[in-house]
Amino acid sequence: MKSKLYKISPNDNVAIALTDLIKGEIQDGITVLSDIKSPHKIALEDIRKGENVIKYGFPIGHALCDIKKGEWVHTHNLTTNITSALSYSGDYKNDYTPSKSNITFEGYERINGEVGIRNEIWIIPTVGCVNKIASVIERESQKFISGSVDGVFAYSHPYGCSQTGDDQENTIKVLSALAQHPNACGILVLSLGCENVNVSVLKEHLGNYDKEKIKFLICQESDDEIKEGTEIIKKLCEIHKDDKRTSINVSRLKVGYKCGGSDAFSGITANRLCGEVNDMLTAVGCTTVLTEVPEMFGAEQILFKRSLNNDIFQKQVNLINSFKNYFVSHGESCADNPSPGNHEGGITTLDEKSLGCIQKGGKSIVTDVLTYAQKATEPGLNLLYGPGNDIVSTTDLTCSGVHMILFTTGRGTSLGAPVPTVKISSNSKIYNKKKNWIDFNAGRLLDGEDVKFLAYELQSKILSIASGEKTRNEINNYRDISIFKNGVTL
Structure with a gap:
């Protein structure tokens, strides 16, 4: 009969219950001492208070009390070994020499030499204040999707203003990275105009960006941001509808x-x-x-x-x-x-x-x-x-x-x-x-x-x-x- 217990490493003193275990049943010579739900742990041997509980061949914590063979092992009798920052030492040198392969996939070659596996157009708000505008532009632009364009998607978030220091820097990093992701063939960066992470800040972080791929719209400077935004998306869809995947x-x-x-x-x-x-x-x-x-x-x-x-x-x-x-x-x-x-x-x-x-x-x-x-x-x-x-x-x-x-x-x-x-x-x-x-x-x-x-x-x-x-x-x-x-x- 197939065992209901799964022991990962020979050194482990616990195993995983593959199916629910019933108190009193015997598995692999071990009497189950209480009902144990799958995939919880069962002790394979007696474990003394303070001793390490071993799984994957490594400690997963130590016993809070004596644990008997066949007993359920969980939060009531096991706690972590993890502490705060530690000092480590070592001398490591490992070889990494990848081999060449003839395996290929069909993707999109980008002008900057990168590769994409999707041909999407993304709308990226610089600030949460324009999230709903981005959603409207996304909805109104669905009719422009054709050919190789996989879709138009807006990515809302609540940040971009009233942030300071590293917190603001995190927002800038994320928005810049999304704008340059190779799975997007076109980007509309949508700004309110008065936020901390404004267009000029983002452009500075982007550096020498692809001006054909990344377009900007400042809503406070537009007479009709919905119309202008959808026109930008329409043009990007037109440009990329005939893009071809290559090996x-x-x-x-x-x-x-x-x-x-x-x-x-x-x-x-x-x-x-x-x-x-x-x-x-x-x-x-x-x-x-x-x-x-x-x-x-x-x-x-x-x-x-x-x-x-x-x-x-x-x-x-x-x-x-x-x-x-x-x-x-x-x-x-x-x-x-x-x-x-x-x-x-x-x-x-x-x-x-x-x-x-x-x-x-x-x-x-x-x-x-x-x-x-x-x-x-x-x-x-x-x-x-x-x-x-x-x-x-x-x-x-x-x-x-x-x-x-x-x-x-x-x-x-x-x-x-x-x-x-x-x-x-x-x-x-x-x-x-x-x-x-x-x-x-x-x-x-x-x-x-x-x-x-x-x-x-x-x-x-x-x-x-x-x-x-x-x-x-x-x-x-x-x-x-x-x-x-x-x-x-x-």
């Missing part, structure tokens, strides 16, 4: 990774599968990006060992400690995570969540560490400064220039970014329930399917999406942005 080497593809609504299966199915795919992509020179820095806490030293060199190692140390200091500066615990949904899904501590989260990076060498909303340019695995919040981090990933995001989930989420957001379920139950949200089912790994086979299948899906296949978030038109808020509002 592009896979090495020019940029892919981001995100998890949200995770459960205890995420680290062993969906995130693990992404890790396999990530290793395949970086092996042929693709650029991949992993963010959610707080969900690296407790697992950071695994990533440190994969640093390309000591400079990248030090950048990783600064990435981790600066985000920990951000928490402390606001009087918050560095381990104030997981979310209630994560707890319900069997994830107890941030250490555990982080060890599952970093599985998305596979075993790839970390070749660069990026600041918030910084463009990724180095092939290999890049780490991006940003929080775990789903909308903020998917926006951050978009701003790093990724063409699509692989988004794993065990609880289910409908969220989409401006770029195609590929939802990958950690279990078959949520996939079958929410097929209108989810693109790929990694839960098949729990049914015994081979991870290498599924990785090739997911890679094929990625190439199809890069060549124009729509994701569920695109079909549903679920697209949002949110900017990392860190400062005073005047």
Whole structure:
């Protein structure tokens, strides 16, 4: 009979319940001491108070009390090992030499040498005051979509004015990065005119921008901003309706990774599968990006060992400690995570969540560490400064220039970014329930399917999406942005 317990590493002293366990039943010679919901944890041996609980072969925290073999392990008897900023040392040098590949996808060559996988027109408000105007222009412009133009989309946000310092700088970074994203063939930057992040400020940050791609409209200076805005969109649609996709080497593809609504299966199915795919992509020179820095806490030293060199190692140390200091500066615990949904899904501590989260990076060498909303340019695995919040981090990933995001989930989420957001379920139950949200089912790994086979299948899906296949978030038109808020509002 197939075991109901899943032990990830030989060194683990807990296992995951694959199905609900009933008090008194015997599994793998272990008597279950209480009802345990799937996919929560069961102790495989007696664990003394203060001893580490091991999962993925690493500590996920320590026991708050003596835990008996067969007992449920969760928030009542397990707590985190994570503390504030730490000192780290090491001497790292790893080889990263990608091979050449003949694999291609069908994308759009941009004038500046970049590549897009969509041919969309984006409306970007500089300030929340013009959000509704942007929405009206978006609605009125739908009739102009034809040919190769994939759509016209407005991205509302509440910021752009009454901000100061780094908080305002974050808004400028995000809006500038969106305006230059290669998945957009045309951009209308919509300004009120009197805001902090006004057109002149944005132009200065954009530098030598493509004036044929990026257009500006200041509403206070226009007699009829709706008419003028829709005319700009009409012209952009006309210019790009005959754009053609061409064959592009896979090495020019940029892919981001995100998890949200995770459960205890995420680290062993969906995130693990992404890790396999990530290793395949970086092996042929693709650029991949992993963010959610707080969900690296407790697992950071695994990533440190994969640093390309000591400079990248030090950048990783600064990435981790600066985000920990951000928490402390606001009087918050560095381990104030997981979310209630994560707890319900069997994830107890941030250490555990982080060890599952970093599985998305596979075993790839970390070749660069990026600041918030910084463009990724180095092939290999890049780490991006940003929080775990789903909308903020998917926006951050978009701003790093990724063409699509692989988004794993065990609880289910409908969220989409401006770029195609590929939802990958950690279990078959949520996939079958929410097929209108989810693109790929990694839960098949729990049914015994081979991870290498599924990785090739997911890679094929990625190439199809890069060549124009729509994701569920695109079909549903679920697209949002949110900017990392860190400062005073005047």
